[in-house]
Amino acid sequence: MTSAIAIIPARFGSTRFPGKLLADRTGRPLLAHVYERAEAASTIGTVLVATDDDRIEAAVRGFGGNVVRTRTDHPNGTSRVAEAAASVTADVIVNVQGDEPEIEPAVIDAVVSSLDEHPTCPMATAAAPFAAGDDPSDPNVVKVVLSVAGTALYFSRARIPFPRERVTATPLKHVGLYAYRRPFLAQYVTLAATPLEQAESLEQLRALEHGHGIAVAITDAHHHGIDTPEQYDAFVRRYVR
Structure with a gap:
């Protein structure tokens, strides 16, 4: 059976909306909504947030999530996910964008399953x-x-x-959701x-x-x-x- 984990690359900076992942007018950080959606996918065993920022790390620990610290020099989220993935064991790594709080768990499951189909x-x-x-x-x-x-x-x-x-x-x-064989x-x-x-x-x-x-x-x-x-x-x- 294929094992899969979801990794959410998270940085504080954003050109149009700095700090958006920590926006909390719903009572929880935006990132917490994404984390919970990924966690609800039946194919996902573990969810990790990959970040280089103290504020994001503190927020993730505050809502009980798993966090991995990464380097500050990554050119994109995929590179950050790859660094975090090197420290875990799973057949499939799913890159979940941290600014999509309404992503459906079923979509994550469909993408993971498509690797079995292909x-x-x-x-x-x-x-x-x-x-x-x-x-x-x-x-x-x-x-x-x-x-x-x-x-x-x-x-x-x-x-x-x-x-x-x-x-x-x-x-x-x-x-924009990706699953990779490790x-x-x-x-x-x-x-x-x-x-x-x-x-x-x-x-x-x-x-x-x-x-x-x-x-x-x-x-x-x-x-x-x-x-x-x-x-x-x-x-x-x-x-x-």
Whole structure:
């Protein structure tokens, strides 16, 4: 049976909303909501927060969570997760973003399960059909197209597939959750950056360009990440309703 842990990379800094992971107008830090959602996933044995910040460490210990201290020089969350993963034992490492307090545990389970369904893929992620009112042309919403086997062919900020002919092809938006087989995660963070990754500013393209498959779980996930104070205000309103 596959063993999986969730690691939440957490830093205090944020360009648009500094300290957002500790925002607590719901009565608990934002990070605590994410932690509890990850903990509720049936495939997850342990949840860890990986951080280099004293304030975040204190908050995690305050709500009874597990925390691992990491270096301060990580270029991204994946690198921080890889450092934390080196100190634990599990078959699969799930990178859960610390600013997604409404992530569904079922989505985490679906991504972990997709690795069992695609044994040749070293990593997995999720996608969902666009909801009513979503704009597939929005470059801030990443799109993904799949093979018939359910693996990623390409991710883009552009609209893909482009509807040139009257052929039904449901556009899918990428859900930024990743699961890695543990040996591959250690390898992944050492891979050289690639042209398409840099052109699109999408880190997951590095895996595809280096020839590694990405399994994609199709879900109905429409949770909201928190990037700005206004988005946090909206989350608080949804939470207290």
